[in-house]
Structure formats: structure tokens, C-alpha cells
Amino acid sequence: MDKKKAIVVKNLKKYFKSVKAVDDISFDVNYGELFALLGQNGAGKSTTIRILTNLAVPTSGYIEVAGYNVLKDPTNVRKNIGLVAEKIILYDNLTAMENIEFFGRLYGMKDTVIEENAQKFLKLFDIWDFKDMLISKMSTGMKQKINLARALVPDPQIIFLDEPTLGLDPVSTKHIRDFIVGLRGEGRTIVYTTHVLHDIELMNVDKVAIMRKGKIVSIGSLSDIKKHFKKAEIVEIETDRMLSPNEVKGKILDQDDGYMKIEVEDLNQFMKDISKLNVQIRSFKSLEPSLEDIYVEISEGNDVEEQSKMVNVKE
């Protein structure tokens, strides 16, 4: 048992007959981290979450959550986790508070504590006034907020969020994203899945694993992944005179008088080279490669070789 890790996954596999929903993945998550599983529909994100939350049994592999073996000690695991699944876990014909109370009691919580915690989260979401409204009368955005409160009231140290912003309007999406970032601030461990790259860029996740066809094709911090996939860098430079193409190493994308847009292989080398030239630099800008491009490239890569490009960008 590794008490320092919130989650340890080793060689996890889950096959549904011929479908390899999860195909030999390994990763770990530290306590207090915001970890993202990114991948397109069918990549295996939900299946991974279901196994980690003891809702599905893996075909093979080792999994540990909150320091307990999920298969051998599921009750202790369940005491320490909260789940926001793809489907909203709320009863339509119960009110917000009745739902929260019901689930809270299953954790053995006292009603007064449930009430206290519920008030905290519902007020934070600005929906305390609707606590006695039936779920069936609520908008999707409101439901999702109650759903989050439902998962958080038992105060779990590890929270699994499977595409919690799916089908929400931009405003609710922003609320929920900001809220999740706030949760990390409280020291909770969060596992967040999404197929929207933008989400995790905005949330500034600590670590992201990109899944494709049941495999993790890339894992590391956002900047690690960026660095790793950065084959070339785009540089915009303005100089006092026009540079000739043989003075700079790299592919010239655009040129106009003293302005030049160049794709360079190695930025450091480029800087060294240019400083040796007899030229005055008026402005210099290095354009970050778009993470979107990287994501699309690795999660959509359509040839088989692409998969073998699996990288492990460890800290």
C-alpha cells in the first residue's frame, strides 16, 4: 500500500467480449492533485472511472484508491470517494434536500451534519433557495449543481467527475469548472474526465492522461505534454534589416521587410545563431504551439504506428 498516492493503477484492462474498453493502462495520482482523463467518446474514460469507483470489475490489473485495494477492500474505498457520473445521480421525484439527505445517510452521516454541509455547498452554488424543489422541476444546470453537492456533502477526499459539464450551457460550465478548481484548493484529490481540451486548459490541471482506444497515449503535466509534442516552434521576429533565408535555420513561413515568421527546430540554437548576426532585434515573439493541435493529432491519429508513439512524460 502506498499511502502517499491517492490512486495507483497498474496494467489495468477491461474487455467487453471483443471490445478493449481499457487496454493496459497505468498511472497514479497524488493526494491533492487535479488529474484529468482526456479523450474522445469511446476512449475508455468512463470505464476507467467505473472500475476505480468499484462499479465495475476489471479484467485484470491492480487498482488502489485512497490507500486501499479496490477489489479486496471496496468498502473502505467507497468511504473515501465521491462520484459525479455521466448520468445525474438524483431522484426526480425527491427534492434537492431529500436527495442529499438520502445519500448522506448511506454514508452513516448525522442529519445535522448533512444539513450543515448541504447548506454550505448549495449556498456556494447560489441555489439554497431551491433546496425544497423537486429535481424534476429543475434545469440541467441546476440539477448538475445539486448533483455535485450530493457527491460532496459526505466530504470525500477523492472525487471522480465523469464529464460533469456535458450538455451544460457555457455559464453553468464555467461555474462548475471554477468550483472544481476551488475544490482542489481545499486539498481534495480530483479525477476529472472530459473530451473538451479547453476545459482542462482553463482549469490548469496538474496532470493529464490522454486516452485513445483504451490506451493512455500521453500522460504528464499540460506543459510537459506540450513540450514533448513540440516538434517545432514558431517564432515571429522583427529586425532592423531584412534577413536573407540562408542567414536563419528554419522554414520561413512569412516575410515582409524586417518581419519574419519562422518555424524553428530548436529555439535555443536559433537564439544563439541570431545573436551572432549583425542585426538589431526590434521585437521577438515565440508562439506557443496549440495544445488543440497536439490533442487532435494524438487522439485522432488514425494509423496504428501512432499508438506506439505512447509517451510517458514523467516529472
Place this chain on the structure above:
Amino acid sequence: MSIWDIAWKDLKTFLRGKTRVIFSILMPIIMMLMLGFIFPKTGGSYSGNIGIYSQDLIFNAKVEKLLPATATNKMIFYNSKQDLIDALASGKIMVGAVIPKDFSLSIALNRPVTMDVIPSPANPQAGIMMGQMLVGMFGQEGASNVKQNVQSNLINADGTPFNYYDFTVPGLMAMIAIMSVMTGLASAITRERELGTLDGVMVTPISRGSIVIGKVLAQTIRGFVTAMIILAISWLFFGVHFTGISLLWTIFLLLLGTFSFIGVGVMITAAMKEQETAMITMTTITFPMMFFSGVFFPIQQMPQMMQYIAYIFPLTYAADALRNVITLNVGWNFIWLDVVILAGFAVVTSLVATFTFQKLTQD
């Protein structure tokens, strides 16, 4: 307590669905009224023993000449009315006749006389036919017009008038209670699985066993309420009589009968992914059960092969015990075997159900 939380939540969500509540009240009423009246009123020839409790000594001396014992019809004398009823309950006799003290004398004096005829609750048609035969035979003693002076009075063991529903109603009660619980379970589990709320419950520290027990508890309570509605209807519309004790036994048997089947319900719904499939499977099981379990047709009148099948269904035992309790007002001594078998069904299927639920909810 978590089990109660699960049960209470199931009941609460059920009660919030207005249409569902209305239909679950209407269903047993409609079923009782419809099915209660389809019982056939005439039948073919019957065989079985005849029980007689006679207070008329002259009659006793003469009667054996009247009805020579045959292989199929034997006459058995009992020393008390209770013995006669006990014999009916245990199936030794098909019909019981109570001969009053002045029976022979009345016939001799050409005075009208009435004898009580109690048909077997397990097969009232046969009992009634044989009762009529007895009236004819015993009346032959006197002159030809004497026959009309002998009246048979069809009664239940408690002396209340016998009616056909006394046969169908106990079985119907059990059947409707079981069916409403089974349908309730089908939606309670499969529906929650489809909605995704079952995942929410299973991810909490509560054990899978407690979830099953909680759901079963909720459905049993629902079944109990349904059973009470059925009791009220059978009392109001079908003239079924209860004594304090038979009422208690009835409630107990209805609960046990429901419980004996609930495990099967859990197994089916846990195995089925969609609500629709679960419902169809449930109907496929309950529908033949209705006909095999002797709810409408006496098992004794079924072909031998079908009789064997009848004993597979717990409903058969529930209906049998309920009939003894309601129409004969007898207790433990005559239903213990049914009770033991039902309890066996309940324990075994519940254990298997808990196990299957655990397995099947982890795909």
C-alpha cells in the same frame, strides 16, 4: 439504518408518482373483480371420500346400507364437526355432511329437514356435486316425495354460506400480491439502473446486500398494502368471511407468499439490463403461474403432468394454505407444510438473489 433508508426512499419515490399509486390501487381491484367472476359453475363427475358427522343414531345404523363403499367413494364417520373440518383441510375427504339429530325422524314424519354440506375448499365443484348426490341418496329412505323435504345447506366451516369465490379469492389474493410486488421490484431495480441512480447508491459504503434487503423491504410493504386492499375487496364484494385468527393467518401467509417470490424477482431484474426486458420476463413467469398454481382451477382436476408442474410454484402453496385458513378457519396443524415450503422458497431464493445481485451489478 441504511436498509430502512433505502426502503423509505423507494416508498417515497413511489408515492410521489400519482398515476403509479392510483394504478397500483386500481390493479388489484380490477383483477379481483374480473378474475373473481370467471370461475366455472358446473363440472363433470367427481370422486373422493365423503365425511360424515352425524348426531342421528338411527341414520348411522341405516346409512351404510344406503351407500356401499366403492373404490372411489368411501364414507368416513367423524365424531365431531371439528374432526370433519380437519379431514377436509388435510384433503382426506372431498365433502363433509353434518346430519342433524332429528334427520331420520323428520324423514319418517315427512317433515322438511336440512343437512349442512361443506365442500372441500381445494375443490368445491367436486364437493358440491357430491353433496347433491348425498341429498338424493339420504332422501330415498322415505316415500318418493320425501326427497324434496331434504334440503342441503352449503356452508363454510364457520357456518357462513358457501360461495364460489371462497375457492378463487384466497388464490387471487396471493397471486395479486405477488404480481404487484414483482412488477414493483422490476421497476425498482432496473429503472434505477437505467437512470444511473443505482450507481450512486452502490458507490456509497452501504453493502450490496443491504441494498437488496432495503428494496425487498419496500416492495414487501407495498405488497402488504396491496394485500390489505384485496382483503377489503374480498370481504366487501365476495362475501369472504374472516375471523380474528384467520385474518392474522391471512396477513402472515400473504407476506410469506410474497416474500417467497421476491428473490426470483430480484434475480430477474438484476440480470436484465433494461426495464422492458425485465417486465416481459416477469410476465412470462407470472402468467403461467396463475394457471398452474390452482388459483382458478383445482389442481386435482388437472392432468397429472400439470399437477407436478403446479408444485414448482410457491403460489400453489400460498393459495392452498390461504384457502384452508380462510374457508375452513383452521390453523397451524393444517398449513405447516405449506408454511415450511414457502419459507424454504423465501430463504433459498433470497440468498441466491443477494449473490446474483452482487455478481450482476459488477459488469
